[in-house]
Amino acid sequence: MAGVASSRARPHTLACWLALPRLPGLGPRGQVTLLQHFDSVENIFSAGRGQLEKVLGNNPGAVTAILDGPDLKALERELAWLDEEQDRHHLITWCDPDYPPLLREIPDPPIMFYVHGDRSLLSRPQLAIVGSRNPTPAGGENAQAFAEALAGAGLTITSGLALGIDGAAHRGALASGGTTLAVVGTGLDRVYPARHRELAHRIVEQGALVSEFPLGTPPRAENFPIRNRLISGLSLGTLVVEAAVQSGSLITARLAAEQGREVFAIPGSIHSPLSRGCHALIRQGAKLVETAQDIIEELGPLARLTAVRGVGDGPVLSGKDTPPATGDMGASPPELDPALSGLLECLGYDPVSVDGLVERSGLTAEAVSSMLLQLELHGHVTACPGGKYLRTSGRHQGE
Numbered sequence: 454m455a456g457v458a459s460s461r462a463r464p465h466t467l468a469c470w471l472a473l474p475r476l477p478g479l480g481p482r483g484q485v486t487l488l489q490h491f492d493s494v495e496n497i498f499s500a501g502r503g504q505l506e507k508v509l510g511n512n513p514g515a516v517t518a519i520l521d522g523p524d525l526k527a528l529e530r531e532l533a534w535l536d537e538e539q540d541r542h543h544l545i546t547w548c549d550p551d552y553p554p555l556l557r558e559i560p561d562p563p564i565m566f567y568v569h570g571d572r573s574l575l576s577r578p579q580l581a582i583v584g585s586r587n588p589t590p591a592g593g594e595n596a597q598a599f600a601e602a603l604a605g606a607g608l609t610i611t612s613g614l615a616l617g618i619d620g621a622a623h624r625g626a627l628a629s630g631g632t633t634l635a636v637v638g639t640g641l642d643r644v645y646p647a648r649h650r651e652l653a654h655r656i657v658e659q660g661a662l663v664s665e666f667p668l669g670t671p672p673r674a675e676n677f678p679i680r681n682r683l684i685s686g687l688s689l690g691t692l693v694v695e696a697a698v699q700s701g702s703l704i705t706a707r708l709a710a711e712q713g714r715e716v717f718a719i720p721g722s723i724h725s726p727l728s729r730g731c732h733a734l735i736r737q738g739a740k741l742v743e744t745a746q747d748i749i750e751e752l753g754p755l756a757r758l759t760a761v762r763g764v765g766d767g768p769v770l771s772g773k774d775t776p777p778a779t780g781d782m783g784a785s786p787p788e789l790d791p792a793l794s795g796l797l798e799c800l801g802y803d804p805v806s807v808d809g810l811v812e813r814s815g816l817t818a819e820a821v822s823s824m825l826l827q828l829e830l831h832g833h834v835t836a837c838p839g840g841k842y843l844r845t846s847g848r849h850q851g852e
Contacts, residue, residue: 465523465525466494466495467532467535467544468523468525468528468532469494469495469497469498469523470494470544470546470564470565471523471528471531471532471544471565471667472498472518472522472523472524472528473487473488473494473497473564473565474563474564474565474665474667475518475527475667476514476515476518476519477512477514477515477518478512478514478515479509479512479515480561481561481562481563481564482560482561483509484564485547485562485564486508487508487509488547488548488564490508491504491508493548494546494548497519498519498522498523500519502516502520505519505520530642530667530668530669531544531567531667531668534641534642534668541569541570541657542567542568542569542641543567543568543569543572544565544566544567544568545565545566545567545568545572545575546564546565547562547564547565551572551573551575551576552575553575553576553687554576555576555686555687555688555689556575556683556686556687558686558712558713559682559685559686559712560711560712561682562686563665563683565665566663566664566665566683567640567641567663567664567665567666567668568641568661568662568663569641569657569661569662570656570657570658570660570661570662571632571660571661572661574609574632574634574660574661575634575661575663575687577609577632578607578608578609578689578752578755579608579609579610579611579634579687579688579689580603580608580609580610580611580688580689580690580691580692580748580752581610581611581612581684581685581687581688581690581691581692581705581709582596582599582600582610582611582612582618582619582622582691582692582694583612583613583618583619583622583684583691583692583693583694583696583702583705583706584596584617584618584619584693584694584695584696584700584702585617585618585694585695585696585697585700585702585727586615586616586617586618586619587616587617588617588618588621588694588695588727589695589721589725589727589837589843590835590843590845591721591802591843591844591845592617592618592694592695592721592727593617593618593621594621594845595694595695595719596618596621596622596625596694596695597621597622597624597625597628598625599622599625599692599694599719599745599748600621600622600623600624600625600626600629600633601625601626601628601629601631602625602629602745603626603631603745603748603749604625604626604629604630604631604632604633605629605630605631606745606749607631608631608689608752609626609631609632609633609634609660610622610623610625610626610631610632610633610634611633611634611635611636611684611687611688612633612634612635612636612684613635613636613637613638613677613680613681613684614635614636614637614644614645614646614649614652614653614656614662615646615677616646616648616649618694618695618702619635620649620652622694623635623652623656624652626659626660627655627656627659627660630659631659632659632660633656633659633660634656634660634661634662634663634687635653635656635660635661635662635663636663636664636680636683636684636687637662637663637664637666637680638664638666638672638673638676638677638679638680639664639666639670639671639672639676640664640666640667640668640669640670641662641664641668642668642669643669643670643671643672645672663683663687664680665679665680665683666680677701678701678704681701681704681705681708682708682712684705685705685706685708685709685712685714686708686712688709688714689714689715689752689755690709690714690715690716690717690748690751690752690755691705691706691709691714691715691716691717692717692718692719692742692748693705693706693716693717693718693719693730693731693734693739694719694731695719695721695725695727695728695730695731696727696729696730696731696734697726697727697729697730698726698729698730698733700730702730703730703733703734706718706734706739710738715740715751715752715755716734716738716739716740717739717740717741717742717747717748717751718731718732718734718735718739718740718741718742719731719741719742719743720732720735720741720743722802722803722804724803724804725803725804789828789831789833792824793824793827793828793831795814796810796814796816796821796824796825796828797828797833797834797844799813799814800834800842800843800844801844802844803843804837804839804841804842804843805841805842805843806839806840806841806842807821807822807825807840807842810825810842825842829842832845833845
């Protein structure tokens with residue numbers, strides 16, 4: 454690396470970090486290369502044209518932007534935000550001791566990113582949980598149950614704050630009293646989707662929101678595949694709960710594999726389109742999981758966590774008392790009478806039509822319809838598209 458001496462005034466360090474990702478024609482790799490060459494971000498913005506052209510080559514836009522220096526007016530919003538809640542609003546830079554070591558290892562790590570919440574969680578052992586934005590009721594329940602069990606065992610649950618599986622994973626982690634990170638595709642002054650505003654506030658209190666996008670960035674479609682590399686990059690492994698074959702969750706799983714991380718998938722019905730993505734991952738080598746213990750056994754050695762919690766020991770990753778997190782839909786609930794329990798057994802675990810249940814149970818269509826309504830009111834059955842019904846675990850979920 455080359456040290457730099459220059460007669461130009463050294464600009465404000467924080468403003469330099471905020472300006473670096475805004476340089477035109479320069480992606481994460483180019484930003485890291487620039488930083489490594491000049492030793493510090495201040496040296497970049499103090500360098501002369503000849504030095505910059507030597508490193509940047511044919512990128513006159515970036516050279517001019519650096520010579521002009523950080524645009525403090527354009528950065529006012531971020532500077533004010535960082536000053537607003539100094540214990541909750543953070544800028545994590547490449548040179549920050551809190552920059553997560555795992556994230557630094559990926560091919561295109563961000564040079565800096567924003568955090569709203571507990572920055573210390575960034576380097577804690579994490580598991581990403583991702584999946585469909587429109588999951589089946591069972592899929593949502595599985596995501597929440599796995600997140601609750603694994604967060605309770607000491608893993609921080611990382612996801613993307615999207616509807617469906619992401620939201621269920623965050624809620625499960627929060628319910629366990631554990632921690633969760635939400636990596637978002639907008640600026641941290643926005644919440645997307647809007648219906649997760651309250652969930653985002655809870656995450657800030659019990660975890661953190663993370664984004665590499667400047668404040669004010671709207672939810673553009675291209676942002677979400679970009680942020681997926683951070684979800685997988687922060688984590689020891691990625692669990693896919695439900696995903697169609699064209700799901701964005703498979704992008705996260707592919708990135709995890711490319712980053713050398715573990716990939717897990719929960720299998721489902723061969724008749725469900727939302728199981729096909731998971732089945733494809735399993736065929737490609739992802740580990741099939743049925744319980745939280747399956748993940749704990751795989752990640753335990755990687756996490757290097759203590760087996761017994763003591764003062765100052767940090768989190769514990771021990772599967773000894775961890776719930777199975779399978780959705781546990783096998784036993785008939787004790788409060789149901791024998792007729793309803795019998796119909797529930799006929800329902801099985803795949804969506805079934807009323808006609809199918811009539812054939813299986815030998816009951817009349819009127820009786821089946823009446824009993825399905827009772828089961829639905831008790832939360833043991835849910836209606837699916839196409840006039841079919843699906844068995845659930847009986848746990849109600851809310852957004």
